[in-house]
Amino acid sequence: QVQLVESGGGLVQPGGSLRLSCEASGFTFSSSYAMSWYRQAPGKERELVARLITDGGSTNYADFVKGRFTISRDNAKNTVYLQMNSLKPEDTAVYYCNLLTTWRRAYWGQGTQVTVSS
Numbered sequence: 001q002v003q004l005v006e007s008g009g010g011l012v013q014p015g016g017s018l019r020l021s022c023e024a025s026g027f028t029f030s031s032s033y034a035m036s037w038y039r040q041a042p043g044k045e046r047e048l049v050a051r052l053i054t055d056g057g058s059t060n061y062a063d064f065v066k067g068r069f070t071i072s073r074d075n076a077k078n079t080v081y082l083q084m085n086s087l088k089p090e091d092t093a094v095y096y097c098n099l100l101t102t103w104r105r106a107y108w109g110q111g112t113q114v115t116v117s118s
Contacts, residue, residue, distance in 0.1 A: 001026045002024070002025070002026040002027050002099065002107045003024070003025045003026055004022055004023070004024050004097045004098075004099060004107055004108065004109035004110075005022065005023050005024075005025075005097075005109055005110070006020060006021065006022050006095065006096065006097050006109045006110065006111060006112040007020070007021050007022075007023070007112060008020040008021050008112060009095060009112030009113045009114045009115075010113075010114070010115070011115045011117065012087055012114070012115070012116055013087075013116070013117070013118055014087060014088055014089055014116055014117075014118055015086060015087065016087050016116070017083070017084060017085045017086075017087065018084045018087065018114060019081055019082070019083050019084070020037070020081065020082040020084065020095055020097075020112060020114070021079055021080075021081055022035070022037075022079060022080045022081070022082075022097030022109055023077070023078065023079045024078045024079065024080070024097075024099060025078065027078075027099070027101075028078065029054050029073070029075055029078060030054070031101055031102065032054045032099050032100065032101055032102070033053070033054060033055075033100045033101060033102045033104075034051050034052060034053050034054060034099075034100045035051070035052045035054065035071075035073060035080040035097070035098070035099055035100075036048060036049075036050065036051035036052070036071075036097075036098040036099075036100065037049040037050045037051075037071060037080075037082045037095055037096070037097060037098070038095070038096045038098055039091075039093035039094065039095045039096065039114075040093055040094050040096070040111075041092060041093040041094075044093075046096070047062065048060075048062055049061070049062055049065055049069065049082070049095070050062065050065065050069055050070075050071040050082060051071065052071045052072070052073055052080060057073075059071055064090075065084075065091075068084065068085050068086045068087075069082060069083065069084050069085070070082070070083040070085075071083075080097065082095070084114070087114075087116045088116060089116045089117060089118075090116075091114060091116050092114060092115050092116050092117070093114060094111040094112065094113050094114075095111060095112050095113075095114055096108055096109055096110075096111045097109035
């Protein structure tokens with residue numbers, strides 16, 4: 001059974017940093033088309049933050065995080081990371097890990113709360 005477990009969220013001051021982790025089980029990265037991070041703030045739609053294409057390792061970022069966030073992976077650990085620097089209050093949201101398989105099946109983690117506040 002595929003499971004995605006996020007961790008690393010918490011409370012941080014504006015300008016601070018956090019690193020989110022998403023540990024996957026029940027599959028290997030070879031079965032994925034992409035690993036992505038999404039976020040959702042209260043009253044807003046879930047939005048794509050960053051994605052990592054398994055084949056080739058290319059990355060895509062939303063404009064509002066480009067230059068501040070970095071997505072990466074550790075294949076041996078089946079883990080994808082989101083390094084978040086220069087955090088802003090508007091980054092406050094629940095962050096979700098997403099796996100998209102090569103056959104277009106999507107899996108979601110439970111989410112981890114990130115709160116940026118002074």
